[in-house]
Amino acid sequence: MPKPKVGPAPPPEDIFEFSMDSEEAQSLHFNRKSSEKMSPLSKYIESEHQQAGLFSLSPFNGSLDAANDLQKKRRKKCGACVSCLRNENCGTCANCLNRKTGKQICKLRKCDELKRRRSELEVSELLMN
DNA sequence: CCTAACGTCCAG
DNA sequence: CTGGACGTTAGG
Structure with missing residues (x-):
């Protein structure tokens, strides 16, 4: 052998x-x-x-901060769109009626910027055109 | 601590 | 693909 x-x-x-x-x-x-x-x-x-958001394997201590910055944290309402300006929930949409189960903001108040990010951006272009 | 709300997964 | 549900995060 x-x-x-x-x-x-x-x-x-x-x-x-x-x-x-x-x-x-x-x-x-x-x-x-x-x-x-x-x-x-x-x-x-x-x-x-x-x-976690942070990995133990950090060979670069300086770059770690930059990576942290790009972390996908929870976004907040822009506060500028009409939806954000609506500080009162309609109380008639599914989200309002199903708030305790759905745990989501009123559809009328849903910030345009936070509107379904699941479909991957560029949805506005399709809607606009 | 509790409530509101975002993010992602599952089902229709 | 869209809506609903659940888990988790953020703020009061």
């Missing part, structure tokens, strides 16, 4: 590249949701990112 050391178990480096789902990783970063049911692992990772 010329190579008794390596046998059924390949080097860890190979495992990393082999086991890592490049497709999943990219999809998670660019298009976290498309048509993939994703395993609980992906959900777990996403939750970690959202809650």
Whole structure:
């Protein structure tokens, strides 16, 4: 036996590249949701990112601040759009009627800037044109 | 502590 | 794709 050391178990480096789902990783970063049911692992990772927000592996102490700045924190109402100016809920929309369950602001008061960011920006252009 | 509201997931 | 529900975050 010329190579008794390596046998059924390949080097860890190979495992990393082999086991890592490049497709999943990219999809998670660019298009976290498309048509993939994703395993609980992906959900777990996403939750970690959202809650933690900071990674222990910080080789760059200075750049860490910049990365933190780009963190996806919760946005607030712009306070300039008509929806924001409406400081009174209609009390007739689904959100108003279902507030305790839906936990969402009145549709009339929903800031235009915060309006469904799930569809990925550029929705205004489609609506405008 | 409680309430309001945003963000994301699931179902229709 | 849109709406509804749930979890989580932010403010009082």
